[in-house]
Amino acid sequence: MTSTDKPIIVKCPTCLRPVSWTPEQEHKPFCCERCKLIDLGEWAMEEKRIPGEALELENDDGEDAFFH
Numbered sequence: 577m578t579s580t581d582k583p584i585i586v587k588c589p590t591c592l593r594p595v596s597w598t599p600e601q602e603h604k605p606f607c608c609e610r611c612k613l614i615d616l617g618e619w620a621m622e623e624k625r626i627p628g629e630a631l632e633l634e635n636d637d638g639e640d641a642f643f644h
């Protein structure tokens with residue numbers, strides 16, 4: 577009657593290898609520390625790619641053009 581005897585298997589986001597979701601697996605959902613670091617590195621790179629001037633909130637200009 578136990579529903580926890582079946583281990584949950586997840587895929588390592590980096591190398592897509594099956595990883596069992598257990599307390600011993602301290603790098604989950606990654607299979608190893610290396611895959612974890614690789615994923616973190618990619619995140620940092622993506623953040624750098626996002627331009628800082630993505631927001632355009634010029635309300636005054638927009639209203640003026642509408643009136644014209």
Ligand SMILES: [Zn+2]
Nearest residue numbers: 588591607611
């Ligand atoms: Zn991996």
